Amino acid sequence: MLGGLCVLVGDGDCGGRPAQQVEAILRGGAQTIVYRGKQKDAVRELRDLCRAASARLVLEDVALAKELDADGAYLAEGVKGAEVAAARTALGEGKSVGLAVRNADQAHNACEAGASFLTVGAIFPEAGIQHGEIAGLRTLEHIRRTVDVPLCVFGGITRDNAPQALAAGANALAVPIALLNDANPAMAAREFTLLFNSLKPYPRGRMLTIAGSDSGGGAGIQADLKVSTLLGSFGMSAITALTAQNTLGVSGIHAAPVDFIQAQIEAVLSDIGADVIKIGMLFSPEIIRLVAGILRQHTIPAVIDPVMIAKGGAALLRQEAVTALRDELLPLAYLITPNIPEAETLTGMSICTEEDMERAAEKIQELGARNVLVKGGHLEGESVDILRAGARVHRLPGKRIDTQHTHGTGCTSSAAIATFLAQGVPLVKAVEQGKAFILEAIRQAPGLGHGHGPVNHFQAAMRALGLNPGKPNLKDI
Secondary structure, three states: OOOEEEEEEOOOHHHHOOHHHHHHHHHOOOOEEEEOOOOHHHHHHHHHHHHHOOOEEEEOOHHHHHHOOOOEEEEOOOOOHHHHHHHHHHHOOOOEEEEEEOOHHHHHHHHHOOOOEEEEOOOOOEOOEOOOOOOHHHHHHHHHHHOOOOEEEOOOOOOOOHHHHHHOOOOEEEEEHHHHOOOOHHHHHHHHHHHHHHHOOOOOOEEEEEEEEEOOOOOHHHHHHHHHHHOOOEEEEEEEEEEEEEOOEEEEEEEOOHHHHHHHHHHHHOOOOOOEEEEOOOOOHHHHHHHHHHHHHOOOOEEEOOOOEOOOOOEOOOHHHHHHHHHHHHHHOOEEOOEHHHHHHHHOOOOOOHHHHHHHHHHHHHOOOOEEEEEOOOOOOOOOEEEEEOOEEEEEOOOOOOOOOOEOHHHHHHHHHHHHHHOOOOHHHHHHHHHHHHHHHHHOOOOOOOOOOEOOHHHHHHHHOOOOOOOOOHHHO
16 A cells, blocks of 8 residues: 655656665655656666565556566556556556546546556645646545545645645655755655654654653653653653652762663664654763664654753763763754753853854754754743754744743653654644643643652643643542
8 A cells, every 4th residue: 555755766866876865765764666767777776675675666657667576657647547457457466556636536537447546736836846737735635535545645745744735635745856865865754754643543653762760750751751641652761870859959870781771772672663762861971872873773863852960950961971972972863952051061152142042053953963952941031942953943932931840841841842753743843832832831830849840741731632631520530
C-alpha cells in the first residue's frame, strides 16, 4: 500500500547521481521513490536501495517497470481505463498502478479501471512553478469521500502545510528531491515522515528521555514522563543519574555507570524504537560522548535541554562536560533549548536584550545545532523566547508570571516540545504549543514544598488537549 513520504527523482537531480542522497532519504523514513527518468542503471541502483530499506520504487514508464521489476508504475492524467488495465496486466500480481486525477469523477473512473493509488494536485500553489489549475484541499476532501484507494498529493507541499493535506485525506506526500537538498537529507526526510504520526491513534508517538532522576518529581525524567503520558504519547527513559532533591535544593547526585546508561538506551531503541529523543541532565563528559555516539547511529530528532544548573543553584553538569556538550552533542541537536545563562555559557557572550538572544541563537546554530530556542525567562519584562528554525527567526512572546514555583520548567518545556514533535506537529507549531503548555503549567502551579515548587503538568495537559477536568465527583470514587 502506498503511503508515507514519496520522493520524486529525475535524471538531472543531484548532478545526475542521486543514489547517495536517496540512500540518506530512505534512512529518514521515506517509503516510496518515484523515478521519472529512463536510465536503466539508475533504476537498478534505486531499486536495490529501496529493497534494502523495505521501500517501494515506482516508475513513470510501464515497460521499464516491468523489465526491471519495479514495484509499480505511475500514469499521467488523461490515460484511459483500458491503459490502466493493460498496465496492471503487464506488471503482474502485487504491483501498483497509479493514475493522476484532478477531481472526484476522474478518481471514481480511475478506481473502476483498476488504479491501485491516485495522485492529486497541485494542492498548494508554488512560487515560480505553473501547475495549471490548483486542485486544493476541498477537492482532496471530496476525492477522499469518493474513493478508498491511497491518495498521494503533490504540489507546494512543505513541512508546515503538509498536516493540512493529511487532515484532508492524503495517505502520502510527494515532494521533489530538491526540497530535501539539505546538509542532512536524512533528517530533512525525517521531518516529513514524523508528520504521519498525527494520523495515529493515542498513544501517539514515542518519546525517549535520557536524563537524570528527580526524587522530588518536578524535573528530570519524572517531569518528562508525566508530560509525554498526559499529552498522549508513549514515554520511555534512560536514567543518567540519581539525584536526592526537593523544592529546597539538591543534596546528592549519583551518576549511573556509562555502560548501564548505554544498555538502557539500546534496550529501548532495539525493540520499541523512538520518534524523538529528549536529552536532559548528562552530568559528565563520558555520558555526553556516549549519547553523542548513539545519536550518530540513528536518524532520530534530538531535543536537547542543556541542563547545567538546578533551580536552587547546584551544578548539574561538571565544568569539563560543558566543552564536550558544546563540541560533540550540540552539533547533533535537532533543537536545543537553552535559557539565558545556558546560552551565555555556550556562546561566551553576555545576553541582555532580545537582539542579544537572536545573535546567541545564530551563534549556537553556527556551532552545529539544526534549530535553536533561546528562552528569555531570565530577562526583565515580557517573557519572550526566540526560535531560530533553519534561517527563519520567530519571536514567541508570553506573559510573565510572578511566582517562585518554577522547578522543572526547562525539563517540562523541552519534554512538551519533544512530545508534540513525536505526535507529528511541525517544529514551529510544536514550540508554540510547548510555550503555551509551560505557561499554563506555571500559572496553575500547585504550591508544593517550601522552596521552588513544581509546575502543574496535569492542568497544562488538560488545557492542551482541550479537556476540562472540573471538580472530582466523590460519589464516583
